[in-house]
Amino acid sequence: MSTVSLAQLNSKNRWVVQKFGGTSVGKFFNNICDDIVKPYSQKSRVAVVCSARSSKTKSEGTTSRLLRAADLSSLDGNYQELLEVVREDHVENAKNSIKDSAILAKLLQDTNYECDQVLKLLHASQIIGEISPRTLDSIMSAGEKLSCLFMAALFNDHGLKAEYVDLSNVIASGLDLSVTGFDDKFYSDLAKSFAKKIHDLKANDIIPVFTGYFGVVPGGLLNGVGRGYTDLCAALIAVGIAADELQVWKEVDGIFTADPRKVPSARLLSSVTPEEASELTYYGSEVIHPFTMEQVIKAKIPIRIKNVENPSGDGTIIYPDNVSTKGGQTPPHPPQSFQKIPSAIFHKKKAATAITAKHDIIVLNIHSNKKTLSHGFLAGIFSTLDKRRLVVDLISTSEVHVSMALQHSDDENSSRLLREAVLDLKRFGTVDVTKNMSIVSLIGKQMKQYIGVASTMFSTLAESGINIEMISQGANEINISAVIDQKDSMKALNAIHKKLLETHVDAESIINEKISHLKLVE
Ligand SMILES: Nc1ncnc2c1ncn2[C@@H]1O[C@H](COP(=O)(O)OP(=O)(O)O)[C@@H](O)[C@H]1O
Numbered sequence: 001m002s003t004v005s006l007a008q009l010n011s012k013n014r015w016v017v018q019k020f021g022g023t024s025v026g027k028f029f030n031n032i033c034d035d036i037v038k039p040y041s042q043k044s045r046v047a048v049v050c051s052a053r054s055s056k057t058k059s060e061g062t063t064s065r066l067l068r069a070a071d072l073s074s075l076d077g078n079y080q081e082l083l084e085v086v087r088e089d090h091v092e093n094a095k096n097s098i099k100d101s102a103i104l105a106k107l108l109q110d111t112n113y114e115c116d117q118v119l120k121l122l123h124a125s126q127i128i129g130e131i132s133p134r135t136l137d138s139i140m141s142a143g144e145k146l147s148c149l150f151m152a153a154l155f156n157d158h159g160l161k162a163e164y165v166d167l168s169n170v171i172a173s174g175l176d177l178s179v180t181g182f183d184d185k186f187y188s189d190l191a192k193s194f195a196k197k198i199h200d201l202k203a204n205d206i207i208p209v210f211t212g213y214f215g216v217v218p219g220g221l222l223n224g225v226g227r228g229y230t231d232l233c234a235a236l237i238a239v240g241i242a243a244d245e246l247q248v249w250k251e252v253d254g255i256f257t258a259d260p261r262k263v264p265s266a267r268l269l270s271s272v273t274p275e276e277a278s279e280l281t282y283y284g285s286e287v288i289h290p291f292t293m294e295q296v297i298k299a300k301i302p303i304r305i306k307n308v309e310n311p312s313g314d315g316t317i318i319y320p321d322n323v324s325t326k327g328g329q330t331p332p333h334p335p336q337s338f339q340k341i342p343s344a345i346f347h348k349k350k351a352a353t354a355i356t357a358k359h360d361i362i363v364l365n366i367h368s369n370k371k372t373l374s375h376g377f378l379a380g381i382f383s384t385l386d387k388r389r390l391v392v393d394l395i396s397t398s399e400v401h402v403s404m405a406l407q408h409s410d411d412e413n414s415s416r417l418l419r420e421a422v423l424d425l426k427r428f429g430t431v432d433v434t435k436n437m438s439i440v441s442l443i444g445k446q447m448k449q450y451i452g453v454a455s456t457m458f459s460t461l462a463e464s465g466i467n468i469e470m471i472s473q474g475a476n477e478i479n480i481s482a483v484i485d486q487k488d489s490m491k492a493l494n495a496i497h498k499k500l501l502e503t504h505v506d507a508e509s510i511i512n513e514k515i516s517h518l519k520l521v522e
């Protein structure tokens, strides 16, 4: 644990909110307790938010299992077996980890109760033969309930004073979000309700362990917010209690210039802006849920991404480059925080910040059967796609041609929806589909200020012998994307990273390279 960071936590009235993802809770619960929550709680108040446990990967984790069980129940399948896997996983983990017999007995009782509740819901869905978004949400909520019951028990077992806080009923049941939407008032009311849960704690040295699942929202949390909703929950808690910092703990040191598993020379970034973090998440590098940023940044609270396996690392701070923190002065004064915020946040000179890739992309090409694109042509295409819940990631149009890149999984249901959409789209012209593609995106808030970045990216692909299917420069000017064959994506990431993101390559050198190239041509 870094003494620098802890030395700055000098007041017990200051809060830090710590969010732990599912795989961290599944694999590193002892580190979380002893090396992270314990030392931080000695210097400040700590609120913990956890996702559902995943002992290996998110796709095999508790939330995914519960969602699969829900699917099975509505299809009259064997959901019981899957739920017993969830129960067994939590019971075994509790028995192996909790030493105090009274704490363990209570945890096992609570764990079995939550599993039995889910079984009842699944049974009801099987009888009805369908599952409503509300029921699906309730089933899904068991993931966070089980993991937080365990984490609170573990903290108490290791000598901390912790209390499990269930947020699943925090949203008033009469709320009609179809009228209000997820608007500012909804978020600010929610943040206040979360804060109230803290004021209701029995003593002011208790560590609340919040279920990252936060309620049956109309339309369903899964539909309204999507997977990864615990980030948003943690953000709203941070806003509600005016925390000094929101820490999102993962299994990487922070945000890198590229996925470190794919690009060995990727560098850790000391800071990124919220816009960059959102783009990175959307285009393949799951950094943080995009809804998280707005709320926290509005409240001037920095977000820090940190590594559960390396708590003393500085991590990556997500903070706008033009806003001071709460109580701070106007920019460019660096925001005050638990750990120093790198001055580079205000003096970033790099043209690009990071490169990312999104896989399982298909490209839909539509050649209009008219000479020019007619009135309503694009609207027709989009409503056809929308009907099948197909979301376009990139689009590029010419006079008579539209190309769109979409993410597509090969499961039966998605394939059927795609087939239907293609059939329907044939009303507008000839349609062809190219599968197994990737979107490679270069992200950077500074890029728009520099000439030559896009052309360097595309010429690097060409020099590597990689064919470009489609090009798009995002409307927000912080994203330049190309669609390429998926089998070339590793090569593309590494080549572009080498050219545009390795330390010695900065914006000036791109421009100089361009100028010397122009001179040669002359
Ligand atoms: N630019 C990037 N910076 C950091 N990690 C990235 C990046 N792009 C992709 N990743 C991957 O995202 C994963 C996020 O970390 P992890 O803790 O596993 O996520 P989660 O908390 O969602 O379970 C890492 O495995 C990492 O390889």
Ligand SMILES: N[C@@H](CC(=O)OP(=O)(O)O)C(=O)O
Residues within 6 Å of the ligand: 020, 021, 022, 023, 051, 052, 058, 061, 063, 064, 143, 212, 226, 227, 228, 229, 230, 231
């Ligand atoms: N457990 C939920 C919510 C979540 O936020 O997960 P994670 O923090 O592990 O991404 C999910 O799997 O989507």
